[in-house]
Amino acid sequence: MIKQFATGLAFTTILSLSLSSCKNATQEKKEEEVHNPASQTIPEESKELLGRWDLTVDKKGTSVPSWIEIKLSGFTTLVGSWVGDSGSNRPISHIKLTNGKFSFAIPPQWEGGEGDFVIEGELAGGELKGTITSNNGEKYTFTGVKAPYLVRDKAVEWGTAVELFNGKDLTGWKPSNEKNQWVVKDGILTNQGAGANLVSEQSFQDFKLSLEFRYPEGSNSGVYLRGRYEVQIEDSPKDKHPGSLYFGGVYGFLAPNEMATLGANEWQKFDITLVGRLVTIVANGKTIINNQEIPGITGGALDSKEGEPGPLYIQGDHGAIEFRKITLTPAK
Structure with a gap:
């Protein structure tokens, strides 16, 4: 009789534990469903x-x-x-x-x-x-x-490439203030030191941009796409972990996948494609940001009118920089 009671008690205990386990599993599943952002209830x-x-x-x-x-x-x-x-x-x-x-x-x-x-x-x-x-x-x-989504509903057709720097003077560009340090020397667009930014007279929406540039040791510059999104040009150490504030990053938002700089006093190249909010950056032949969304304007933007075309602007208020080629291919 005692043996039968013990056996029954053991069975009851096992059944209770099994039911408790099932209950816990159900609760866990329910909690997982509640925490699913797709079914989240927005206040x-x-x-x-x-x-x-x-x-x-x-x-x-x-x-x-x-x-x-x-x-x-x-x-x-x-x-x-x-x-x-x-x-x-x-x-x-x-x-x-x-x-x-x-x-x-x-x-x-x-x-x-x-x-x-x-x-x-x-x-x-x-x-x-x-x-x-x-x-x-x-x-x-x-x-x-x-802010607008800037989603494009069809593939881009590209127009004719335009040389934005003529190799002779500042035609097509205007300095942002009277502290201008931009000059053309021996066919090179040169910012001699911290002074004014340089803004293109033309505005653009979607485009491909090719830049060839060189900076001295310790310098800091950047190019603003549509005047709103800065791609960082900075003398970042080659062994530094890549980040959104360093060479090739979209300032504060998008980090490159590697540090692709060639270092100070070397001619370098960016090939940048901007369609809507999606940007691809190729630095010195390496794709470091691939079709990533730029969430919003970066610090130093000319305005926050993201749905409108905007100019190129080159940062000149931080340090010296040189450009020998600035070619832009607009979307049709």
């Missing part, structure tokens, strides 16, 4: 805020570009990315949303100083509006519109 209060926004900031009477992406992390937490009128893309760890108004704080980057920048805003009539309070107490207003 109604934040639904219209999510996405990328092209911002315009009124900075002491001057309009400067900015950009923000707002994303949902988990069930209700809002996070994102921010680009100011200078510096690079920086992460936002938490965006608070209360009664339709959002706010977040980010530490300074290249601005220096102590304390955070505080951004506050709201959605009104399908647009963002708000204020930026700097870490030194200065306050600016901003407005924002949803």
Whole structure:
């Protein structure tokens, strides 16, 4: 009798453990389904805020570009990315949303100083509006519109290549300010030192761009596609791990897959294709970024009007750089 009772008890225990295991497995499966982003329920209060926004900031009477992406992390937490009128893309760890108004704080980057920048805003009539309070107490207003997707619905047909540098003078280009250091020497477009940026008089939408350039030791420059997306030209060490802030990167957003620089005082080449937001960069014969999406404007952009054509602009306010060839093939 005791033996039968023990056997029955053992069976009951095994059955209980089995049912418990099945229950746990069901719960785990349910949790996995809940955590699946494809079936995620977006809170109604934040639904219209999510996405990328092209911002315009009124900075002491001057309009400067900015950009923000707002994303949902988990069930209700809002996070994102921010680009100011200078510096690079920086992460936002938490965006608070209360009664339709959002706010977040980010530490300074290249601005220096102590304390955070505080951004506050709201959605009104399908647009963002708000204020930026700097870490030194200065306050600016901003407005924002949803950034365009820039998806192309058919394959690109290329037009005729255009030489944007004639080898003689600055025809077709204009310096950004009176501190211009750009001259043409022996057929070479030369920025002699930190001064003005150089902006093309023509604007472009989709294109292929070929550049041949050379920089001295320690110098820093870049080329802005449509005047908004900087491809970094910098004297990065050859043994440095590649990153979005170094040679060949799309500043703050896209890192190359290898450090393809030949080093200072060597003629180098970029072949860049930009279609919509998709960019391919070939540096010195190596494809280092392949058909990747550029999320938004980079620091130093001329404007945030991403849906419009824009000029090429070459950074000249950081250091010396030389170009011997600038060839652009526009899409038809």
